[in-house]
Amino acid sequence: MSYFEGSNPLRQRMIEDMTMRRLSPKTQIGYIRGVKKLATFLKRSPEDATAEELRQFQLTLAEQGTSNITINATLSGLTFLFHKSLNRPDVMLKVSTVPVPRKLPTVLSKEEVKQLIDATHSIKYKAAFSVAYGAGLRIGEVAMLKVTDIDSSRMLLRVEQGKGKKDRMAMLSPMLLSTLRQWYKHAKAHHLMLPGGWLFPGQNPLNPIGTRQLSRACQSACLDAGLNKKVSMHTLRHSFATHLLEDKVDIRIIQTLLGHSKLETTALYAQVASKLLREVVSPLDTLAL
8 A cells, every 4th residue: 555646635735846846757756756665664644754764764775775876866855845845854864865886987989889870770860879979969858859959050959958957059060960961851751750840759740759769779779780888878978078088179168068067077088088098108107117
């Protein structure tokens, strides 16, 4: 039995509070999921939960082997509930987020990126992968592009409401523009695209392509290309940033192109830019042994 389902008044209040703050549907689902876990643990609705009960809840999650990422996501939902919906921030005093080890991103070489794109049989996916790599867009940003977001006069792509609800401009290279034009002509000729509509429509052209569909296509292309790496659409974005860094593009420009709010997030790519690392002279080699 769940104590945070359907018409539960607290659930409805929390949904209203999230809606009025314009939280994304994905964020709302995650927050509700976290509170449901607590309700299941308590075996009652959590409005009168105590700080000690929340402490025991986090301890139980840790003992069950719950990942640090999941624990933090769960606590984010509880923080919203007790801070915003219940106005009881003191209940959260005995719980704490846990550190998440930062792993280096998987990066493809330029040759491997070409293999992946060349192995893609669909012109639609070839164009989508080219956008992810050629402009450094996130998978959700690729999916939500409209035809009108292409500014060929200034050679820019407009990214509306990317991560953090921010608009930004991304680069549009001549080769990427050529690929997108090929896809546009094909889509128009086969009635796959609506005038001024989604650049990458779903099966119903009124809707954008789904991110899962893009992910599956990327994994399939990776297999067809014979790449022995775990590759996703985000790998193409990582590769975009790393290759720009290796080509000596200023890191602050890369930060702007990626839409990163913090420079240290972009600086992570310096650790996987193998070309740059190879060019560094070891102090051992400067010694006269």
